[in-house]
Amino acid sequence: MIDFxxxxxxxxxxxxxxxxxxxxxxxxxGDALLADFPFAAFVSKTVTLEPRQGNPPPRLWEQPAGLIxxxxxxxxxxxxxxxxxxxELGALPVPLIVNVMGFTRGEVGRLVAAFAARDEVAAVxxxxxxxxxxxxxxxxxxxxxxxALLEHVRPLTSKPLIVKLTPNATDVGxxxxxxxxxxxxxxxxxxxxRGMALSPGTGEPWLGGRTGGVSGPAVRAxxxxxxxxxxxxxxxxxxxxxxxxxGVDADDLLRAGATLVAVGTESFRDPRAGERVADELxxxxxxxxxxxxxxxxxxxxxxxxx
Ligand SMILES: Cc1cc2nc3c(=O)[nH]c(=O)nc-3n(C[C@H](O)[C@H](O)[C@H](O)COP(=O)(O)O)c2cc1C
Numbered sequence: 001m002i003d004f005x006x007x008x009x010x011x012x013x014x015x016x017x018x019x020x021x022x023x024x025x026x027x028x029x030g031d032a033l034l035a036d037f038p039f040a041a042f043v044s045k046t047v048t049l050e051p052r053q054g055n056p057p058p059r060l061w062e063q064p065a066g067l068i069x070x071x072x073x074x075x076x077x078x079x080x081x082x083x084x085x086x087x088e089l090g091a092l093p094v095p096l097i098v099n100v101m102g103f104t105r106g107e108v109g110r111l112v113a114a115f116a117a118r119d120e121v122a123a124v125x126x127x128x129x130x131x132x133x134x135x136x137x138x139x140x141x142x143x144x145x146x147x148a149l150l151e152h153v154r155p156l157t158s159k160p161l162i163v164k165l166t167p168n169a170t171d172v173g174x175x176x177x178x179x180x181x182x183x184x185x186x187x188x189x190x191x192x193x194r195g196m197a198l199s200p201g202t203g204e205p206w207l208g209g210r211t212g213g214v215s216g217p218a219v220r221a222x223x224x225x226x227x228x229x230x231x232x233x234x235x236x237x238x239x240x241x242x243x244x245x246x247g248v249d250a251d252d253l254l255r256a257g258a259t260l261v262a263v264g265t266e267s268f269r270d271p272r273a274g275e276r277v278a279d280e281l282x283x284x285x286x287x288x289x290x291x292x293x294x295x296x297x298x299x300x301x302x303x304x305x306x
Pocket of ligand 1: 045
């Protein structure tokens with residue numbers, strides 16, 4: 001078992017917000033999904049205060065090493081989520097982490113307070129990739145904005161608060177340190193990187209939102225660097241994600257300092273990716289622990305250092 005902010009998880013693999021629709025999966029796979037859930041905790045898609053339609057289509061561009069998405073966070077809004085999504089997600093066999101986003105600190109506060117009151121919710125993840133309409137600054141791109149947000153929402157809940165950092169920041173380590181100092185229980189990263197694709201015919205931006213978020217193997221090396229940087233700056237747990245396809249990718253993020261690893265884009269190709277990555281990781285770690293004593297003793301003989 002893994003302890004993450006007081007939650008006991010069966011293994012270190014969770015999903016990235018917005019990349020696995022557990023409600024649709026339950027409709028497709030039935031109760032078999034519950035008997036054999038692919039993740040150790042479920043992170044729900046971003047919820048906003050008001051319902052959102054999302055961006056105009058097209059919303060996805062597939063590229064050789066992943067996706068560019070311009071989904072635009074469509075969701076039912078807080079009331080619709082409480083009424084229709086929470087009863088289904090609260091019945092999953094793993095802890096539920098609700099991801100929220102607001103356009104002002106007050107909006108984020110209302111979302112955090114609403115979920116603080118719900119027993120089905122184990123933790124809240126703050127998606128800070130959007131601009132604060134009052135200051136014009138992206139909440140997670142500036143350490144001062146991030147700290148001010150945490151200071152506002154921290155008193156509203158005793159549940160663990162995870163800050164999902166944006167990689168589109170000048171100094172992600174400074175933002176993570178500010179989040180920790182202002183009371184965050186954990187940080188998660190990376191969210192998608194801004195990118196663009198042009199329509200081959202017209203040369204105009206392909207995506208309805210013009211630009212979108214790049215994810216998948218294309219961002220893996222960036223995720224590894226940022227997770228390593230952040231893990232060295234904070235003492236709270238880090239959830240690492242970005243381009244994880246196999247157990248070895250998860251292992252890299254754990255070795256860079258993450259406590260948990262999220263699988264995102266890969267779940268679109270393989271809905272059981274979470275479970276597969278967890279199995280591959282377990283194999284890798286047990287093989288390493290079998291050979292490690294021999295390597296250690298060979299090293300000791302060579303160097304004399306124990
Ligand atoms: C289609 C799609 C939708 C996403 N929706 C959300 C979302 O609603 N909230 C959020 O915080 N991150 C969202 N993300 C970002 C992922 O959770 C994750 O941070 C990112 O994709 C990097 O991981 P990956 O390379 O394994 O996909 C989304 C990513 C994709 C590809």
